[in-house]
Amino acid sequence: MLEKFKSLLLIGLILLSMVLTYQLWFGRPPLEKGTVPRYEYAYFTPPLLPSEVVQPAEIIFYDQEDIYLFRRGEKGYQSLWGKGRQILTDRLELDNAKRLSRGSKDDGLETAPVKLVYNFNPPVPLEFIVRAPANLHMDLEKITFSWEEELLYAYLEGEELVRIPIGRTADLQDELFSLEKKSYILLPSPLVLDVSKLKNIYENTINRDFRKDIKNESQENLTFLSNREITVAGDIYIPLEDIWAAEVSLKKEELQREQLVRAFFLDLSMARRIEERDGALYFTNGEKGLRIYSSGLLEYTAPRLERAISTMSYSTALQKGAESQSLYGGWLPGTYLWEAGKVEGGYRLLWCSFQDGFALEGQNTGSEMLINEQGVSFYRRIFYIFGEEISERRPFRPYEEAIVRALILKKDHFKGDNISLLSLKPVYYLPGGKKTDRAIPAWSVTFAETGVVYLHWHTLEPL
Amino acid sequence: MDLSRAKTVLICTFLILNIFLYYQILQDEGRGNTGLFGRKEEMSRLESALQEANLFLETPLPRGGVRLAYLVVKPWHFKPEDIIVALWGVLGYEEKAFPAGNGESRFVGSNEDNVTVYHFGEYKLLVSKEGSVTLKRTREEKLQENYSLEESEQAVREFTGRLSFLNSFIYDYSQKKEKGTIFNYRQEYEGFPLYAGYLQLLMKGKVPLMFSLYRLEPVGFAEQKREIIPPSTALLRFMEAYKGGKEKRGIVEFSLGFYSHEYDAERWEIPPVWRIRLNNGEVYYINAFTGILEQ
Numbered sequence: 137m138l139e140k141f142k143s144l145l146l147i148g149l150i151l152l153s154m155v156l157t158y159q160l161w162f163g164r165p166p167l168e169k170g171t172v173p174r175y176e177y178a179y180f181t182p183p184l185l186p187s188e189v190v191q192p193a194e195i196i197f198y199d200q201e202d203i204y205l206f207r208r209g210e211k212g213y214q215s216l217w218g219k220g221r222q223i224l225t226d227r228l229e230l231d232n233a234k235r236l237s238r239g240s241k242d243d244g245l246e247t248a249p250v251k252l253v254y255n256f257n258p259p260v261p262l263e264f265i266v267r268a269p270a271n272l273h274m275d276l277e278k279i280t281f282s283w284e285e286e287l288l289y290a291y292l293e294g295e296e297l298v299r300i301p302i303g304r305t306a307d308l309q310d311e312l313f314s315l316e317k318k319s320y321i322l323l324p325s326p327l328v329l330d331v332s333k334l335k336n337i338y339e340n341t342i343n344r345d346f347r348k349d350i351k352n353e354s355q356e357n358l359t360f361l362s363n364r365e366i367t368v369a370g371d372i373y374i375p376l377e378d379i380w381a382a383e384v385s386l387k388k389e390e391l392q393r394e395q396l397v398r399a400f401f402l403d404l405s406m407a408r409r410i411e412e413r414d415g416a417l418y419f420t421n422g423e424k425g426l427r428i429y430s431s432g433l434l435e436y437t438a439p440r441l442e443r444a445i446s447t448m449s450y451s452t453a454l455q456k457g458a459e460s461q462s463l464y465g466g467w468l469p470g471t472y473l474w475e476a477g478k479v480e481g482g483y484r485l486l487w488c489s490f491q492d493g494f495a496l497e498g499q500n501t502g503s504e505m506l507i508n509e510q511g512v513s514f515y516r517r518i519f520y521i522f523g524e525e526i527s528e529r530r531p532f533r534p535y536e537e538a539i540v541r542a543l544i545l546k547k548d549h550f551k552g553d554n555i556s557l558l559s560l561k562p563v564y565y566l567p568g569g570k571k572t573d574r575a576i577p578a579w580s581v582t583f584a585e586t587g588v589v590y591l592h593w594h595t596l597e598p599l
Numbered sequence: 600m601d602l603s604r605a606k607t608v609l610i611c612t613f614l615i616l617n618i619f620l621y622y623q624i625l626q627d628e629g630r631g632n633t634g635l636f637g638r639k640e641e642m643s644r645l646e647s648a649l650q651e652a653n654l655f656l657e658t659p660l661p662r663g664g665v666r667l668a669y670l671v672v673k674p675w676h677f678k679p680e681d682i683i684v685a686l687w688g689v690l691g692y693e694e695k696a697f698p699a700g701n702g703e704s705r706f707v708g709s710n711e712d713n714v715t716v717y718h719f720g721e722y723k724l725l726v727s728k729e730g731s732v733t734l735k736r737t738r739e740e741k742l743q744e745n746y747s748l749e750e751s752e753q754a755v756r757e758f759t760g761r762l763s764f765l766n767s768f769i770y771d772y773s774q775k776k777e778k779g780t781i782f783n784y785r786q787e788y789e790g791f792p793l794y795a796g797y798l799q800l801l802m803k804g805k806v807p808l809m810f811s812l813y814r815l816e817p818v819g820f821a822e823q824k825r826e827i828i829p830p831s832t833a834l835l836r837f838m839e840a841y842k843g844g845k846e847k848r849g850i851v852e853f854s855l856g857f858y859s860h861e862y863d864a865e866r867w868e869i870p871p872v873w874r875i876r877l878n879n880g881e882v883y884y885i886n887a888f889t890g891i892l893e894q
Contacts, residue, residue: 142606149613156620405823406889408669408859410867418864422891 180466189458190260196253204317209490212315248282258476261451319376325368378531381577385523388432433518441513446482453483482508491522498566538579541596546586556584652838657849663829669821669868675814729861731813746804754805779803788817792856827887833873836890852876
């Protein structure tokens with residue numbers, strides 16, 4: 137029995153010595169190769185399809201003299217865009233594309249009585265929607281479907297204008313008939329404030345609390361207003377009927393902190409944690425840093441990835457940016473690409489939340505990203521989830537009053553006679569400071585001379 | 600010899616051989632070597648990288664193979680007035696010249712770019728919002744030119760010994776400069792150098808011209824331990840980031856400790872680092888978890 141045990145032990149020791157000799161001779165793989173674990177990106181939400189990365193800023197249906205508009209996050213917007221996209225994907229034959237010069241006889245765009253326009257701001261790369269040949273690269277600012285003698289045509293507009301026949305299809309018309317539509321008007325340019333009504337508009341515009349000042353200032357203000365001509369830059373559409381809205385409660389999105397840190401650093405143990413005096417948490421590996429403020433705002437910087445020159449294309453920046461957004465917190469419903477532009481060292485992308493066609497604007501909302509071939513060098517994010525209405529529903533004050541109010545508020549900024557109105561739209565405004573629990577409906581008025589002015593939707597007080 | 604005895608002898612021989620082999624493996628892992636073939640490859644890689652970077656090793660590479668966790672620290676809370684009070688006597692001022700009043704009322708600091716400055720005697724004390732303290736002599740005067748290093752060392756020992764808030768600092772190294780000699784001290788925690796906590800003293804003879812101090816309060820190690828990169832890897836990573844000149848420099852120190860920047864924070868984690876000190880006085884820290892040069 138003992139001899140058997142000795143034999144087994146000896147065999148075991150011989151085998152072990154062979155294993156140890158092999159290990160000593162050949163060693164373990166070098167640390168850089170051997171112990172780096174395989175990491176997988178843990179996306180908060182699945183990455184978007186290319187066709188979902190850029191969506192229209194607005195969809196406008198022109199039916200003879202009538203104009204109907206659908207904004208992001210509004211009822212009918214998604215289905216209308218879905219139908220349009222489907223037609224483009226399924227039926228668009230780029231081989232039949234005919235290049236047009238703008239304003240030519242062939243360009244039936246302006247005169248078409250019935251058309252559906254998808255406006256893209258920022259532009260959408262053509263390859264995001266259809267499989268495009270290499271020689272037809274376009275960043276589209278506008279896609280128009282036009283019904284001409286019962287045939288449907290698609291106009292793709294970017295740096296070039298292209299017309300492609302689609303043929304007979306009733307899909308879009310059926311969709312349009314089934315939708316509840318709101319009528320809009322296009323603001324004329326120049327916009328002339330009716331002098332006969334100006335006094336009424338002016339008095340309605342001024343809040344009761346300020347009535348006492350009216351006597352002293354009214355004449356001066358009225359003179360200032362009546363001598364002005366407002367150039368409307370671009371197409372600004374205003375609803376014909378009253379816009380009803382109420383204050384809405386907001387809840388900050390809550391991101392799982394551990395997953396978030398892992399998204400930026402892959403391995404939690406690679407990021408050291410710093411508890412800052414203002415309550416913020418800072419994670420860094422010495423090369424990049426992620427700061428999570430007590431307000432919920434997160435800010436990521438990777439200075440080494442900033443590059444002086446970037447050769448990245450617009451479409452790659454959009455795709456990579458959208459993928460990074462999925463990774464760094466994910467997509468909340470109602471989040472849309474708001475701005476995209478080339479900056480020094482890459483692209484700057486901005487995303488914004490929308491509810492019922494209103495963008496949530498303010499000092500600290502949405503997300504911002506700087507991206508180049510190396511990756512994301514800067515990211516800032518704070519999103520809010522819309523809750524219930526928490527005030528009485530009231531109509532927006534008429535747009536003329538909003539313009540008048542903004543003009544009076546900023547009258548010192550207007551030096552010349554001409555005023556340029558860049559945009560006028562109803563939005564939700566997020567106040568700064570600690571009052572971030574509610575969104576206030578507001579007119580957002582932008583003059584070239586002043587920048588944006590937010591006015592309370594009902595009192596027209598500046599926000 | 601019968602078979603049973605032969606077996607016993609063989610068992611003992613293989614047992615000793617296995618112990619020896621296992622010990623060798625442990626040794627190699629400790630040095631960061633990766634087997635005889637790997638070692639050769641790595642050594643030649645290191646040598647050519649050193650040559651390319653115009654560097655040479657004046658010190659052997661230490662052992663690696665250590666599992667470490669982040670070191671959690673808190674800032675040292677202090678009142679600048681207490682430091683001034685402690686320095687008053689040590690710097691040779693008479694007690695009767697001490698400003699009247701109590702506590703903060705005696706010294707009023709002025710704010711300059713996130714630094715509070717206190718003037719007293721021939722010195723000014725600068726306190727940053729991160730908690731670093733700098734003492735500077737304001738009066739330019741002709742000081743003793745010829746002095747021995749021993750004299751300065753003795754003066755430094757006396758200076759630090761009389762200030763209780765410096766008792767957690769351990770002598771690190773000194774550098775001879777044009778203005779005088781810089782004596783570097785560091786903190787330590789459980790046998791590991793804490794480079795992030797430092798005291799630098801510039802001495803001209805027996806007179807302290809300047810000192811910089813940053814003191815930390817170690818809380819303990821974080822829970823999660825992980826393997827640190829071997830010194831050879833750290834050296835390679837350092838050379839990738841090192842931008843030296845044409846002059847050949849020697850690496851005079853290669854050691855393991857903990858280092859991070861100064862933060863205006865409540866509490867933070869400090870990573871283990873490989874400290875690489877060159878003979879021209881430059882010091883670099885390579886994060887021992889990530890291999891990134893800490894800047």
